[in-house]
Amino acid sequence: xxxxxxxxxRHLSExxxxxxxxxxxxxxxxxxxxxxxxxxxxxxxxxxxSAVGAENEYANVLSQVGGKYVSVSxxxxxxxxxxxxxEASPSVAQAxxxxxxxxxxxxxxxxxxxxIEAASPNPKRKVIVVQDVLGLKDNTPNPHLWYxxxxxxxxxxxxxxxxxxxxxxxxxxxxxxxxAFITSLQxxxxxxxxxxxxxxxxxxxVTEPVADYLLVAMGVKIxxxxxxxxxxxxxxxxxxxxxxxEKSFFTKHEAQVFCYNQQVVDSLTVSVRQSAESNHVPxxxxxxxxxxxxxxxxxxxxxxxxxxxxxxVQHTSTKKL
Numbered sequence: 001x002x003x004x005x006x007x008x009x010r011h012l013s014e015x016x017x018x019x020x021x022x023x024x025x026x027x028x029x030x031x032x033x034x035x036x037x038x039x040x041x042x043x044x045x046x047x048x049x050s051a052v053g054a055e056n057e058y059a060n061v062l063s064q065v066g067g068k069y070v071s072v073s074x075x076x077x078x079x080x081x082x083x084x085x086x087e088a089s090p091s092v093a094q095a096x097x098x099x100x101x102x103x104x105x106x107x108x109x110x111x112x113x114x115x116i117e118a119a120s121p122n123p124k125r126k127v128i129v130v131q132d133v134l135g136l137k138d139n140t141p142n143p144h145l146w147y148x149x150x151x152x153x154x155x156x157x158x159x160x161x162x163x164x165x166x167x168x169x170x171x172x173x174x175x176x177x178x179x180a181f182i183t184s185l186q187x188x189x190x191x192x193x194x195x196x197x198x199x200x201x202x203x204x205x206v207t208e209p210v211a212d213y214l215l216v217a218m219g220v221k222i223x224x225x226x227x228x229x230x231x232x233x234x235x236x237x238x239x240x241x242x243x244x245x246e247k248s249f250f251t252k253h254e255a256q257v258f259c260y261n262q263q264v265v266d267s268l269t270v271s272v273r274q275s276a277e278s279n280h281v282p283x284x285x286x287x288x289x290x291x292x293x294x295x296x297x298x299x300x301x302x303x304x305x306x307x308x309x310x311x312x313v314q315h316t317s318t319k320k321l
């Protein structure tokens with residue numbers, strides 16, 4: 001069974017599919033991306049590869065690996081709004097149609113990209129689907145693959161390979177940039193290992209599985225049942241019993257930290273957060289898309305680890321990075 005698109009991502013897929021096919025703006029004029037004109041012109045610049053990342057964290061890594069020989073834009077890239085409720089302009093479809101390389105997440109998270117790509121077929125276009133790189137099934141329950149520390153090194157290697165296939169004369173350059181990126185992940189790797197050594201077993205409650213892969217890598221025990229997380233992620237009302245259970249982690253002082261999706265808040269998640277706060281449980285806001293400006297992928301993930309560690313050690317909340 002195919003993994004359902006989380007929350008209103010199914011709505012987003014339909015919107016973008018219609019935009020790609022009809023070329024007309026659907027709904028209010030709300031852009032899901034600031035797709036720069038450089039994408040449109042990149043293909044005319046000798047040796048510069050035009051590329052699109054469905055999510056800005058993948059676009060960021062692609063820009064690090066491609067360096068001066070790639071011009072990258074992203075689709076989902078605004079940390080101040082709900083990524084599930086964006087609506088698109090035709091410029092998104094235009095940028096995708098002109099891209100020589102596309103990176104997308106897969107597992108139902110950004111299925112809208114498939115519709116846009118199908119509307120502008122290009123046999124020479126390279127498409128990296130992170131789900132396929134990792135060998136994951138369609139029904140993988142948690143689509144937030146970029147939070148897994150193992151994901152980006154593997155994806156970056158494929159990026160370097162595909163960039164070199166598009167511009168063979170720059171192969172050595174891409175390999176050098178890839179090596180630099182892998183090296184730059186060491187502080188994050190060290191921070192995760194250090195936390196696991198010192199604070200393994202830390203009990204954490206969450207609203208949805210945004211940062212679950214990272215939390216598991218840190219040795220954290222996630223108290224919240226996945227059924228509750230999936231309901232919130234998919235826009236389904238959790239059962240009253242599971243809501244009561246979630247809040248009991250705070251009233252009974254079982255949870256040491258509360259992590260919530262900082263980009264997707266509603267009356268339920270606000271109520272759960274208030275329960276944590278009223279019971280003096282530090283809260284940490286985690287993000288689906290990379291906060292900008294000021295972060296790249298590495299520093300973003302490191303900031304999330306640091307915020308969780310401050311919550312455990314100093315009992316300090318970090319609602320926003």
